[in-house]
Amino acid sequence: MTYDLAVVGLGYIGLPLAQQAGAVGMSAVGYDISAQVVADLMAGRSHVDDVSDADVAAMRAAGFRATTDPSVLGRSSTIVICVPTGLTPDGDPDLGSLREAVRTVASQLRTGTLVVVESTSHPGTTEEMVRPLLEEGSGLVVGEDFHLAYSPERIDPGNRSYTLHNTPRVVSGCTPLCAKHAVAFYSRLVETVVVARGTREAEMAKLLENTYRYINIALVDEVALFCDKMGIDIWDVLHCASTKPFGFTAFSPGAGIGGHCIPVDPRYLAVKAETEGFSFRMLSAARDVLGRMPRHVVQRAADLLAGEGKPMRGARVLLLGVAYKPDIADTRESPAFAVARQLRDRGALVSYHDPYVPEFVCDGLPLPRCEELADGLAEADLVLLLQDHSCYEPARLARAGCPVLDTRGRTAGATVTLL
Numbered sequence: 351m352t353y354d355l356a357v358v359g360l361g362y363i364g365l366p367l368a369q370q371a372g373a374v375g376m377s378a379v380g381y382d383i384s385a386q387v388v389a390d391l392m393a394g395r396s397h398v399d400d401v402s403d404a405d406v407a408a409m410r411a412a413g414f415r416a417t418t419d420p421s422v423l424g425r426s427s428t429i430v431i432c433v434p435t436g437l438t439p440d441g442d443p444d445l446g447s448l449r450e451a452v453r454t455v456a457s458q459l460r461t462g463t464l465v466v467v468e469s470t471s472h473p474g475t476t477e478e479m480v481r482p483l484l485e486e487g488s489g490l491v492v493g494e495d496f497h498l499a500y501s502p503e504r505i506d507p508g509n510r511s512y513t514l515h516n517t518p519r520v521v522s523g524c525t526p527l528c529a530k531h532a533v534a535f536y537s538r539l540v541e542t543v544v545v546a547r548g549t550r551e552a553e554m555a556k557l558l559e560n561t562y563r564y565i566n567i568a569l570v571d572e573v574a575l576f577c578d579k580m581g582i583d584i585w586d587v588l589h590c591a592s593t594k595p596f597g598f599t600a601f602s603p604g605a606g607i608g609g610h611c612i613p614v615d616p617r618y619l620a621v622k623a624e625t626e627g628f629s630f631r632m633l634s635a636a637r638d639v640l641g642r643m644p645r646h647v648v649q650r651a652a653d654l655l656a657g658e659g660k661p662m663r664g665a666r667v668l669l670l671g672v673a674y675k676p677d678i679a680d681t682r683e684s685p686a687f688a689v690a691r692q693l694r695d696r697g698a699l700v701s702y703h704d705p706y707v708p709e710f711v712c713d714g715l716p717l718p719r720c721e722e723l724a725d726g727l728a729e730a731d732l733v734l735l736l737q738d739h740s741c742y743e744p745a746r747l748a749r750a751g752c753p754v755l756d757t758r759g760r761t762a763g764a765t766v767t768l769l
């Protein structure tokens with residue numbers, strides 16, 4: 351059996367890619383080192399928010415299969431690498447999975463194959479790390495025997511308007527011919543392909559996009575801290591500033607940033623800059639501000655409890671929404687971890703409600719889960735809205751029998767305080 355596409359890494363990026371390939375009539379196979387991920391997909395179970403079990407069943411019916419056997423890579427005309435590029439426990443870029451995946455691809459590589467990296471990384475990764483590993487591991491040469499490209503994924507989990515298909519796709523190649531092959535491949539999958547000058551420009555474009563969000567969120571967080579000190583309503587400030595029809599894009603303050611991208615990608619940029627002897631001052635300032643937000647939220651919570659004559663120690667604090675963004679189940683790098691940790695450190699009895707997250711373990715200790723929102727709202731001493739999942743209707747929160755600290759600025763009422 352031969353395949354049009356082999357996806358390496360079947361997570362938030364890889365699985366929707368395999369799905370889209372099937373939808374346009376490509377034969378697709380998925381290779382993953384996780385036996386659990388493969389078994390789940392083969393049994394029709396999805397572990398990715400944007401792909402339902404029914405979607406996986408449809409993919410399976412159309413011929414998709416997942417496997418831990420890397421030999422499928424040698425039978426695929428295009429191989430796209432979608433493995434994680436996270437951080438080490440010390441907060442440094444961790445390219446271990448990407449290196450391992452590239453070595454696996456190299457061991458199976460055949461003449462004529464197009465290899466694409468979609469994983470986010472610092473500029474130079476494709477040319478300086480991926481290319482030599484592929485060439486040395488396979489004995490083949492880029493641009494002559496096989497094609498190598500970089501195309502950053504822009505998927506926004508939970509976004510129903512912009513999908514893989516209608517989000518413009520940046521594509522680059524190590525040689526003009528590599529780029530041409532990559533453009534031909536992505537043109538079948540997406541509406542708009544944008545060709546970057548080279549792989550470093552495409553890698554940097556991805557980091558710029560996410561660093562832009564990182565720095566602007568930090569900016570509005572710092573404005574919120576200043577407004578708090580001055581007694582100014584940050585939400586009204588944002589409402590007013592947002593009416594400017596040009597030159598201003600609103601970002602919201604909150605307990606912090608989360609997910610696999612926004613807190614992670616700027617670190618890749620910062621560390622690469624350091625190795626080049628370049629000091630990226632915006633990044634360190636933003637990191638500092640973002641790191642202060644969980645503490646600020648916890649202090650605001652303590653102040654609200656004090657206003658009720660209650661100490662933080664022993665107070666029942668209910669966290670609403672522990673995922674890192676609305677209406678998804680992903681808790682990776684969620685600011686809820688830092689908030690829960692600091693509340694616990696101050697002696698609070700912390701529980702959580704999140705319809706999407708069945709278990710939330712912070713520092714090895716699971717937080718008690720509130721199953722019924724109504725019960726949680728009735729029993730808590732303080733409710734802390736961290737994530738505005740659509741189930742958290744403002745009117746319902748406004749009727750809670752205790753103070754509500756809303757870090758998303760969407761609720762109003764006598765018992766509600768906005769961050």
Ligand SMILES: NC(=O)c1ccc[n+]([C@@H]2O[C@H](COP(=O)([O-])OP(=O)(O)OC[C@H]3O[C@@H](n4cnc5c(N)ncnc54)[C@H](O)[C@@H]3O)[C@@H](O)[C@H]2O)c1
Pocket residue numbers: 358359360361362363364381382383384387432433434435447448450451454468469470471503504505506507610611
């Ligand atoms: N999640 C997002 O919203 C998003 C958006 C844009 C870009 N990205 C980038 O896409 C990349 C993938 O992220 P993700 O969120 O899909 O990750 P993920 O953790 O959801 O999935 C990655 C998958 O790769 C598998 N894997 C790990 N090492 C492997 C190996 N050596 N060989 C084969 N499979 C391997 C894992 O088992 C896992 O199933 C990252 O670089 C990320 O920064 C993510």
